[in-house]
Amino acid sequence: MTKPVISLQNVVVTVGQGTQILKGINFDISPGDFITVLGTNGAGKSTLFNAIAGDLAVSEGKILHNDKDITHHSAVERTKMIGRVFQDPKMGTAPRMSVAENLLLSEKRGQRRTLRPRGLSNAKLAEYRKITATMGNNLEDRLQTPTGSLSGGQRQALSFLMATRVKPELLLLDEHTAALDPKTSEQLMHATNEQVTGNHLTALMITHNLSDALKYGNRLIVLNAGEIILDVRDEEKKNLSEDKLLKYFAI
Template sequence: MTKTNQPLLALNDIVTKVNAGTPNEVMILKHLNLNIYDGDFITVLGSNGAGKSTLFNTISGELPVTDGQIKLRGRDITHLSVEKRTAFLARVFQDPKMGTAPRMTVAENLLLANQRGKRRTLRLRRLKQHMAQFKELTASMDSNGLSDRLNTATENLSGGQRQALSFLMATEQRPDLLLLDEHTAALDPKTSEQLMVQTNQRVTQEKLTCLMITHHLDDALKYGNRLIVLDQGQIKYDVRDEEKAQLTKEQLLSFFDTIE
């Protein structure tokens, strides 16, 4: 289906450099253009050094834009701070230790995530009143046992449980844009597959707009309505909907051969 509405997020002619102004200056994103629409679930592929993490760091504000413009629903957010972007953007990293407070319990972490983008004031946290909600929420992650560990410190969880918690925290307030930065890469194959199934279920049911970096071609083909390939800081391939559904692993590998 061709989308003609305004993009949720538009990256226009984006240039991102690291070590700018030094002898080690390197241009990573090279006049990149990308329109992301409401409900897009985009899998992101690319070889090492192609610019995938830089793309995510640019969208999240971790890296400043050297040139170009980023717009959210038509509003210029190019120079918006990382903190202000958390009002509409959430991210899950590859490392399960990132994104959670280790000495806080599962329930306390979820309560913290519940306040994402909201004005912070001094008030009672009312944790007990949220326990039934958190029990139901964690149970949605199927059989990883997270719902039975609401009072467990996050540092005592398994890697899979901790990453499931990070994912729930990122999606609890239904962000406008969700960035999944190889969020299953540090897990064993079985746990990784379980989290991917749960990820797809939540993203599609909640109609979240999501970009997911992955090195697994099978996951890139199986999940999402759209697939993009980065190479040398530019998007060299962008396929969606029925065209993506008909794409084979062999065709994708053949395309990689042409850009290497």
């Protein structure tokens, strides 16, 4: 049996005066899983991501990476194996650096960044032009443009490319299309699916879009009040409908 990339064992996250946000989560993420994550506001979705990424301390339980206990590893240590794209297109990129410079910087994920990304070679620019063209939003024509001057969709596409430039062992997509208009969101979701499935990435994706949750990925989980109340995969997931999913939001 293939061992999990990440395993959460009885994970509890408590904040404030003893408020439990995650309540004894047991959850294995297998290599190649593309898991869509649903839940109402306050269900614990972002807390789950923050606990996995090391941005939030675990109060009880363990987090394992390839059977190694990383519960107390810092977020910086975990960047060596985790890529993340946030909801806000402004996060994850350096606004004053060009698109090409941001991509070059992303190749140093998990390493000491003593790099001064200036004077990119023609070969490197050609490589980046090919990569950015896969996003379908003309990002390849803006390689020398400061990232802060990009549209929201282009900047989010760049964030996605940066998170996957060095293949992560786990990719966290934290509502990465939520701030985009419907057309741009659909475009980025198509590109996301192509990259995740084509490069055999292991990914978790938070979404509030039931259609996307059903359409993409091989597995789906629903969180409610800090607990996983549904975890389905493959054929069982394919047999779900939006109406059936909505019942879990009425609990």
